Amino acid sequence: MNNFEFKNPTKIIFGKGSIEKLENEIPKDAKVLLLYGGGSIKKNGIYDQVKKALTKVDVTEFGGIPANPEYATLLEALKVIKEKKITYLLAVGGGSVIDGTKFLSAAALFKGDTPWDILTEKIRTEKGMPFGTVLTLPATGSEMNSGAVITRAETKEKLGMGGPGLFPEFSILDPQVVASIPERQLANGLMDSFTHVLEQYMTYPVGALLQDRFAESILQTIIEVAPKVIKDPTDYQAAANFMWSCTMALNGLIQKGVPGDWAVHAMGHELTALFGIDHARTLAVITPSHYKYNFEAKKEKLAQYGERVWNITEGSVDDKAYAAIEKTVDFFHKLGIDTKLSDYTKDYEGTAEEISKRFTDRGWLGLGEHQNLSPDKVEKIVKMAY
Structure with missing residues (x-):
């Protein structure tokens, strides 16, 4: 067996009804950006559960993150983070939304020329903006790791990124969401x-x-x-x-x-x-x-x-x-x-x-x-x- 080091700081909250526990995980003074995909969460009841759990914090929404999270779309979300002085990110979705949120976590604090450099230069994120996830589509495992993959349509590229600063602080896994997939x-x-x-x-x-x-x-x-x-x-x-x-x-x-x-x-x-x-x-x-x-x-x-x-x-x-x-x-x-x-x-x-x-x-x-x-x-x- 090879030598290794292992640390995974993500808290998992698993089981029926666990979405309601979301209110205990986000700081009360946080300015939250709620990120999601094509809107299916508004049809299956997950959106309503999340919004109910977030009534005590300041929430801004950003929807429309596509499968294979698109760089241009994420740049629009990054503008919202800057304009609204967001301090906490919440991904409600599957791997694409969570990966996109990881990119935003890194890009929000990035000091370089362009956020795309994070991917092309393989820059490890040591510290990102804090974020949590509510998983709606099991697949990628992004809810408990520090990696992400981002797509850029204009150049037909799909590149990975990561670093210890990109672990979710928590991830809520309610298997009942599978029923609507x-x-x-x-x-x-x-x-x-x-x-x-x-x-x-x-x-x-x-x-x-x-x-x-x-x-x-x-x-x-x-x-x-x-x-x-x-x-x-x-x-x-x-x-x-x-x-x-x-x-x-x-x-x-x-x-x-x-x-x-x-x-x-x-x-x-x-x-x-x-x-x-x-x-x-x-x-x-x-x-x-x-x-x-x-x-x-x-x-x-x-x-x-x-x-x-x-x-x-x-x-x-x-x-x-x-x-x-x-x-x-x-x-x-x-x-x-x-x-x-x-x-x-x-x-x-x-x-x-x-x-x-x-x-x-x-x-x-x-x-x-x-x-x-x-x-x-x-x-x-x-x-x-x-």
């Missing part, structure tokens, strides 16, 4: 959280026995609850296990002491930036090809995954590893998620070359757990995903 977004959430675990697990063995079993247990739980959540999102127990699995998948715990991959996300982000494909679905496109291209480097862990998660007991290491990939693809299909780029766009010719060039231009010359996936290898993986 459309099936497509439920499938995306299951897919996203599943792949988050794989990015931290599907590398090579380092003797981190407990970390492996933490990861495997989250994968097994997602597989078990997926059909229940899709069939009946009002099933509270299934919703609760789904929501907590999404949070545990990316709150930093399972990545400690082990190598991480994250090349699937790097490539997937480019597909979202270029074509507007749902983030989770880009992961489903890249994952199988990535594992097949890097089969020799990953087969020992793939075989372990096959045995422990999919109960594949017959055959050699190679047989089990390949069968595990097939089981994974089958699971994605059962979620209703396609796994080829051509399923999403007919304009895919040249995509692999474009992504390879972007990575070269940015100096991203070695992705993956071994830092050996050069842009020319990325090009081959993306072509395999056509």
Whole structure:
């Protein structure tokens, strides 16, 4: 097991009726900017619950943060922060709203030339404006980590940011919100959280026995609850296990002491930036090809995954590893998620070359757990995903 340090300061408030506890978490003298997305929270009752809990503080609202939080929209929110002298941010939404709020937390105190530099220059945020979250869509785990991904439509870029100053002070997780989530977004959430675990697990063995079993247990739980959540999102127990699995998948715990991959996300982000494909679905496109291209480097862990998660007991290491990939693809299909780029766009010719060039231009010359996936290898993986 590798050396590590671990600190996660986010307070989790989990369970039925927990939104009403919001009033106890925000300072009474705070000037709050309430951030949300397309307005679904006004249809499902969450907005009313939040507003009721915020009656004792000064609240300004900013809605319309899109999926894949858009830089230009966030700059408008940043103007509101400056004009209204906001002191506290509250994200009510899924990963996109929370990621956008993290960007604003960093940008509000940023002293540089332009906030986009935070992403292009990979500037770690040591201290941001304080914020909390009310999670309405389980998927990204952003409610309990310090990372974010922001999209800039004018340049067709999607870049990450982070730092210890970007942990939410608190996050409220009421599984009852799952009942109002459309099936497509439920499938995306299951897919996203599943792949988050794989990015931290599907590398090579380092003797981190407990970390492996933490990861495997989250994968097994997602597989078990997926059909229940899709069939009946009002099933509270299934919703609760789904929501907590999404949070545990990316709150930093399972990545400690082990190598991480994250090349699937790097490539997937480019597909979202270029074509507007749902983030989770880009992961489903890249994952199988990535594992097949890097089969020799990953087969020992793939075989372990096959045995422990999919109960594949017959055959050699190679047989089990390949069968595990097939089981994974089958699971994605059962979620209703396609796994080829051509399923999403007919304009895919040249995509692999474009992504390879972007990575070269940015100096991203070695992705993956071994830092050996050069842009020319990325090009081959993306072509395999056509």
